[in-house]
Amino acid sequence: MLKKSLLIIVSLAGMGFLSLTQAADHPQDNRWYVAPFGSFVRTGGDRNASDGWGGGMGIGKMLDKHFNVELKGFYEEFSGANGPWSLTGGTADLQYYFIRDKFSPYAVIGAGGMNSCASANCGASVIGEAGAGFTYELHDNFLLRSDVRYRYNNNLNANVQPGTEQFHDMTVNVGFVIPFGDKPKPAPRPEPVVAAAPEPVRDCSTQDADADGVNDCLDRCPGTIKGSKVDNSGCPIRLVLKGQHFQYNSAELTLNAKTILDGVAKSLVTYPQKNDIEVQGHTSSEGKDSYNMKLSQRRAQSVVDYLKMKGVTNRLIAKGYGETQPIADNSTEEGRSENRRVELIWIE
The missing domain is CATH 3.30.1330.60 (OmpA-like domain)
Structure with a gap:
């Protein structure tokens, strides 16, 4: 069941890439941000464990209209047949935003390390994550964020769980994003240029405004002093x-x-x-x-x-x-x- 759900997540992310449409033009936002979150952990069957909870913090930067990079640390725990589990780790994530708008869906991949403990048995492990999520902007400096991720965990022969060193979990993360500084604003749209009406053609051939005896078409010195x-x-x-x-x-x-x-x-x-x-x-x-x-x-x-x-x-x-x-x-x-x-x- 878990693997089937994870396949649906990855498929949705792929469809997002194929149906990519860009929102109205926005100036590039390249601010740093922090992103605290809470997690629900749906454990895979290999752990012989129940579901659990956790939380963490991310620090990231918006690179351009599509990409963010983020370093994330987390702690999670749940109970299992071999005693309580605790997972402490971190990943380096790359997020791809299909659009940047009030509602902004994204896909994410990440890789990192984790320390896994089942009761008194602990060991270092590597992890990889992939998933999809979204942000919803409530304010220029405050966004809600949630994503769902598949996590692959390999304990590298640490023998934390007898029988297998590979685990497949799913995490649901809910939190918020706090960007630092002012959000770039779109440049004001220029006012439409209205062509000026052409000036009426003036017949100067019979006019002599300064009464100097030379008509205005030929007069290079208008306003001649009277009597000169x-x-x-x-x-x-x-x-x-x-x-x-x-x-x-x-x-x-x-x-x-x-x-x-x-x-x-x-x-x-x-x-x-x-x-x-x-x-x-x-x-x-x-x-x-x-x-x-x-x-x-x-x-x-x-x-x-x-x-x-x-x-x-x-x-x-x-x-x-x-x-x-x-x-x-x-x-x-x-x-x-x-x-x-x-x-x-x-x-x-």
Whole structure:
């Protein structure tokens, strides 16, 4: 009867190998653990003994998603025709898990040694075990475990039991597993990537957002300062600031000039074209030439200083030209007003 039961165990283990299916992907768990257990021993007929009880402790390590290795020690005792039996031994086990999940069935084989005593007769022996079992996870660090094993025992001529040195027993082990450390967690699943809707195609051929005379399809310098002269690519090359920009006979900027220069600075900071910029000061022909030259230099420098204070990072070069480059007739007040100007020249 015992051998028939053991054949059923081995057959079930073999079927488990054939029907192996892997659970959902889990990260590899390679923790160490301890595994105390209690045992029921179903003795074979060769011992002329009754069934008994025992217990022990295993120390093991999870190697990968299928294999554990474990060192196990045990003590068992039962009564027999030759007096009480006691078995003290240990095995090195290899466990194969068909799946790693909350419920995890496995097959196990082991080999080791044992000291067998029947009454006063004791002797060393070798043992081999094979069986099947399962674990059931109650917590990341606490699992129930049970297995059923066939055990072959050879007492190596120790004459513990007259008539035979080979015994065939079955053990049923029930206990728990306590892994050390945190259980590896699955990586979070990435969020599905949703393709962004394509941006609508904008017809720029007739649009000129900065009103510089160059349509947006060709404009390489968007946000051109209002009133500036641009090249064919829409990049500024000259800006003329006209009007009353300075206090009379002074380089001090007027409130109107500061308002205009605030707009210039904002455009240069928002749409930086990193050209050097020459800031030119010009005057009318009133007054002496030498005085007008110095006044125009100071006025150009005032504009440079103000733009830098407003955050413009271009290299700014102040240069006064006095009355040497008029753009209108100095004989009329209207012409002289045109000649009193500041120009910003973008240098290639």
